[in-house]
Amino acid sequence: MVGTGALLLMVTACAGQDMPTNLPEAPAGSVSASPKPSPSGSVLPAPAEPNPPGKPRLTVPEGSTPVPADKIDATALPAGFPREVWTSNGGTVLDIRAQEGGCGHALGEAAEQTGDHVVVNLSETKAQTNRMCTMDIRYPVISVALAAPLDRRTVVLKTTPPK
Template structure:
């Protein structure tokens, strides 16, 4: 009987551990050329998910508000009105993107990571990097893309 209690205790510990939040600690998240997302994040996307209309140069992306280790990968369509941004989500979280502001100098995009309000929700420990698109009023041109990050509950 003692071994049954041991198995139950181990299963409970694994369940609690699997439901905890995981924080990415790899990469420097600086957004500088050569200091982009860690290789593990780049390799986690399937090749068909990588936007290939045209990458926005790192010098025209302000990713200083993103959490450390968050991928910095922005592409613009040939017409210049659609941005594709690689986001990060995992477990029970879901990523979305909205254009917060557009001016002659910059386009600010808010990346939102939503998690369930119910703290008893069981979640996996996987990480995903979905490509999200946002539409601009005018072509991007030489404007700077400013990436912001927000966490919410749903």
């Protein structure tokens, strides 16, 4: 009880002190660790960085264009698997909502690219043995590079065994 009182006394004593207002500005072109308030006082989110192929992220890259449902062939996917695809980088990158769980990580690979379709194999890394893993399911967005823009081609989604 005495320790809690002492801690409370220290916190309130520190809270009453003025914080310096003459902190230096970050140099031009540098990255700030904290978001900056907008003129209205609300905090603006950090701009989304481009999603390099092979690196999963939680959100779809800003400026991505949804691929129409009639241009996605997901008949080979298991029930309940996501069926969302976007293009970015002028159509040369597919951003695909994948599925992963536990210690595994979603992977995507353009297995075939023809004039009328692109086949993307979706898989997951194997969990390491002798390691505890959660039993959750996550839906990251993975990016797959194409040799040419998708244009009017159909995206064929398939799953392959874990790697």
